[in-house]
Amino acid sequence: MARFIFITGGVVSSLGKGLASAALGALLQARGYTVRLRKLDPYLNVDPGTMSPFEHGEVFVTDDGAETDLDLGHYERFTGVAARMTDSISSGRVYSTVLEKERRGDYLGKTIQVIPHVTNEIKDFIRIGEDEVDFMLCEIGGTVGDIEGLPFFEAIRQFAQDKPRGQCIFMHLTLLPYLAASGELKTKPTQHSVKELRSIGLAPDILVCRSEHPIPEREREKIGLFCNVRKDAVIAAYDLKSIYEAPLAYHAQGLDQAVLDAFNISPAPAPNLAVWHDVADRIHNPEGEVSVAIVGKYTQLEDAYKSIAEALTHGGMANRVKVRIDWVDAELFDREDAAPYLEGFHAILVPGGFGERGTEGKIKAAQFAREKGVPYLGICLGMQMAVIEAARNVAGLTTAGSEEFDHESGSRRFEPVVYHLKEWIRGNQTVARKADDAKGGTMRLGSYDAVLREGSRVADVYGTTAIEERHRHRYEVDTRYREKLEATGLCFTGMSPDGKLPEIVEWADHPWFIGVQFHPELKSKPFAPHPLFADFVRAAVENSRLV
Known part of the structure; x- marks a missing residue:
């Protein structure tokens, strides 16, 4: 039976x-316990x-096809435990489930209320x-x-009461602001936060206090006294140079203890x-050090590409180099020459995205990388833009484009080498989709197998010809153009097991140019860098010696 935090x-x-949750999970693992984070x-x-x-940062996708909060990415990167659909829930999902049950008559005509019906649904989820875990x-x-x-706070209050005493604890994160004029850390916001928490029936067992300055012993005692928390359970959380210092930093502050x-686990x-x-x-x-340009359309908010940035860091760790990331807005050179914006970088990465905005800039980034021999990694839309670039500038299909862009404009402007994916195989079933389906959860989501061509660069990178990667897309490269593209040297080196869906393309005569339809960044970890990112950074290191 699990203990709950x-x-x-x-x-x-x-x-x-x-x-903090991810770091604590890693520390408990380091002590030999099994964990799951939600x-x-x-x-x-x-x-x-x-x-x-721009609203919420990136969407993190699980193996079983759930679209979740980016914090689940932190959980996976720190613990190595693959997240599941049952590890993420929102009020929207809770209320949807409750209303579906009411429509089916599951509540036998009762009046549906937040307490107990919504809170019970949250408790069932927990x-x-x-x-399965400790x-x-x-x-x-x-x-x-x-x-x-409030429904979530009430639900965890009830949950702790339902469980035997000592099976649930509460950890509360607060801020200790520093007033430079008086040279003081102020504890009052933390006191008020804990007061608010206690007013709804929750008493924290541990306080984690974010601070830019060391917390004096006197202030720590004051926090413990006024918040009714043991002094050694008041944990300082200082700003770090890297998030991967967090497990060691929290351990030094005594969080896991x-x-x-x-x-009451003793001896620990x-x-x-x-x-x-x-x-x-x-x-x-x-x-x-190597410099990598991420050419995207959401570059104003770095959290939009959180997993990609972290995977590049992991690739740097695998090669013992620092990866300096420059965020390049693809719209800057939609109608201009890309060279002034991309010269000097040791590698170029074009990530996923939706919609036509910025795509011409991404196509130019792929062209620049192909022509200049710069290592290129295209992910999801980044692969599709590389294929369109090859179709236009090498294969002679000058009007090549994506059905997605025509769908947005309502007119036929392009020869669609990228089309709306209408069906695919999921396990033993065929999944069918229409272009006008509802948007939520209707993409090709989750983990799918791919078969790699013997002797290809990607097969060498992975060390195998059978891989499994996570997907999130509704448009796919059309295999009708495969023969014409491969004649130019753009090889389809990874396919779905049934041979119908392109998963990977690469230029045969390029130092390092790979496009993947899936999202490898979602499976990279600091202690187990994804092989594609590790080799991409290795190629960047080699290129840096030539620049």
Whole structure:
């Protein structure tokens, strides 16, 4: 039976609850325990899949096809535990489920209310898989006091009461602002946050206090006294140069020990932090530096490409180099020469995205990389743009484009070498989709197999010809153009097992030019960099020696 840790936040948003949860999960693993992490989000969207990246950052996709919050990416990267559909829930999904049950008559005509029907649904979600692990860490999105979060706070209050005493604890993240004029850390916001939490029946066992300055012992004692928390359970969370320092930093502050003490686990197993010391060493002691341009359309918000940025960092760690990322807005050279914007970079990455905006710039980025011999990695839309570039500029299909762009404009402007995916195989079933289907959850989502061509670069990179990667797309390269494209040297070196869907393309005569329809960044970890990113950065290192 799992022990439950509920992580809440106060004072302000974006304090790092997801990172703290992930780091704590890693520390508990280091002590020999099994963990699973979950995110409970109060927003009314059913999932983040249809939300703008400017609103919510990237969408993290699980193996079983769930579109989830980016914090699940943190969980996976720090613990290596593959997230599942049952690890993410929103108010929208909860209310949808409750209303579906009401329509079916499951409640036998009862009046449907937040308590108990909504809170029971949340509690049922939390219980899923509780017999599988030693610790279940559940992060509640938003901050205490948010009206939309009240059903979740009430649900975890009830949940803790339903469980035997000592099986649930509460960890609360707050902010200690520093007033430069008086030279003081102010504890009052933390006190008010805890007061708000206690007013709804939740008493924190552990306080994690974000601060830009060291917390004096006197202030720590004051926080413990006024918030009714043991002094050694007041944990300082300082700003770090790298998020991958978090497990060691939190361990140094005693977070994992405070958790074990709160559960009365004694004696506690000693932690084995060797892997995190190695990660820290690779981050802080690089033997070189390479610069990579990420040519995208959501570059104003770096969280829109969070997993890609982290996967590049992992690739750098695999090669013991620092990867300097430059965010290049693809719209800058939609109608201009790309060279002034891309010269000097050791590698170019074009990520996924939706819609026509910025795509001409991405096509030019692929052309620049192809013609100049710069290592190129195209992901999802980035692969499709590389194929369109090859079709236009090498294969002679000057009007090549994507059906997605024609669909947006309502007119036929392009020869669609990329088309709307109408059906594919999922397990033993055929999935069918129409262009006018509802948007939410209707893409080709989750993990699918691919078969790689013997002797290809990607087969060499992976060390195998059978791979499994996560997808999130509704448009696909049309195999009707395969023969004409391969005649130019753009090889289709990865296909779906039935041979119908292109998964990978690469230029045979290029130093390193690969496009993939899937999202390899979602499976990369600091202690297990994804092979594509590790080899991409290796190619960038080689190119840096030539520049």
